[in-house]
Amino acid sequence: MSRPNGREPIRIVHLFPELLNLYGDRGNVATLTNRARWRGFAVEVEAIEASAAGRPIRADIIFIGGGPDRLQVGVARALARMEGSLARAVFDGAALLAVCGGFQNLGYQFRSSLAGSLSGPGLFDVSTDAPESTQRMVGGVVARLEDGSPIAAIGRASAAAAGFAGQEQTIVGFENHGGRTTLGARVRVLAQVDRGHGNNGVDGGEGVIALPGESGLAGLRIGTYLHGPLLPRNPHLADFILASVLRPRGISGLAELSDEAEWASHAAFAGRWGAGSGDRGTPPRPSSARARGRVRPRWPRPAVRLD
Ligand code: GLN
Numbered sequence: 001m002s003r004p005n006g007r008e009p010i011r012i013v014h015l016f017p018e019l020l021n022l023y024g025d026r027g028n029v030a031t032l033t034n035r036a037r038w039r040g041f042a043v044e045v046e047a048i049e050a051s052a053a054g055r056p057i058r059a060d061i062i063f064i065g066g067g068p069d070r071l072q073v074g075v076a077r078a079l080a081r082m083e084g085s086l087a088r089a090v091f092d093g094a095a096l097l098a099v100c101g102g103f104q105n106l107g108y109q110f111r112s113s114l115a116g117s118l119s120g121p122g123l124f125d126v127s128t129d130a131p132e133s134t135q136r137m138v139g140g141v142v143a144r145l146e147d148g149s150p151i152a153a154i155g156r157a158s159a160a161a162a163g164f165a166g167q168e169q170t171i172v173g174f175e176n177h178g179g180r181t182t183l184g185a186r187v188r189v190l191a192q193v194d195r196g197h198g199n200n201g202v203d204g205g206e207g208v209i210a211l212p213g214e215s216g217l218a219g220l221r222i223g224t225y226l227h228g229p230l231l232p233r234n235p236h237l238a239d240f241i242l243a244s245v246l247r248p249r250g251i252s253g254l255a256e257l258s259d260e261a262e263w264a265s266h267a268a269f270a271g272r273w274g275a276g277s278g279d280r281g282t283p284p285r286p287s288s289a290r291a292r293g294r295v296r297p298r299w300p301r302p303a304v305r306l307d
Helices: 027-035 070-082 085-091 101-105 150-161 235-249 259-273 289-294
Strands: 010-015 043-048 061-063 095-101 109-112 117-118 126-130 136-142 169-176 182-183 186-193 205-210 223-224
Touching: 010 027, 010 235, 027 061, 027 126, 027 235, 061 085, 061 235, 070 101, 070 109, 070 117, 070 126, 095 101, 095 235, 101 126, 109 136, 136 205, 136 259, 150 235, 169 186, 169 259, 186 223, 235 259
Parallel strands: 010 043, 010 061, 061 095, 095 223, 109 126
Antiparallel strands: 109 117, 126 182, 136 169, 136 186, 186 205, 205 223
16 A cells, blocks of 8 residues: 555554454544544544455554454454455554454464464464463553663653653553463564563563564554553553554654643553552652643552452
8 A cells, every 4th residue: 555645544444343342442443543633634444344354454553452262263264354455454554453352363373262273364473372271361461661662752751741751661451361372583572561461471571562664564563462441541652553654654753742641540550550559559640730630540440459
């Protein structure tokens, strides 16, 4: 697909929302849409259901959410019917964000006692096993981005302006999965868990990231176990995705948004779930009067205690 200019709409494709949409995953599409529109970009959102999987994909950003193992059988079939159009879109530069079940389906293989052995397109160099006997990994996740992370860099100014400097070094969200994902050599972890289980509960990794151009695919690829939905509480990640699709249009640098509510929610979640916080961890207070006046973070209730 030839790259559109700044005036052409940003096209977001939401894959299989009727099958994969746990814990508010749809909110990720709303966040990308709003953050682009607030900056003056036109946005078009298209939902492609599994029954329409043969339709060609025209997208700048592709989102796929999470769902239970049984429904992932239908997802695997629909992906097979796409006959490579998804991979072609990412090859051409579409950014891909995949959460939990969608992340599992887009690896090479998802093996589950409920769904059997499902092959995927290998858009992420990962494989996932979900044997019946294993415990589910449930709860809040606070995961640290590596030093020098471009995702942290994109959120630094807005976090500081909102009175939450430093929060951009983490991503936060809610995980609930039985599958354990192991990474191949051609992908790196998105972040390291401070709190929570992440990809497999063993190696400390949460999610995966492949930058534009890696492995010959022009599109950014991010897979993660974080729901919540993910992007409203992680504005730096949302902007990183938007920036990756705007850069080829010749647009570098995104206008700053006023993100007090977003960073307050992030900080509240991190305070609630972060290491050593206990169940009643107190979120850092915003330092600016404006933020103090506006922000009333609502803390999620834990499904299961992690300690
Ligand atoms: N069915 C998958 C698992 O439990 C994914 C669940 C989800 O998307 N939250 O591992």
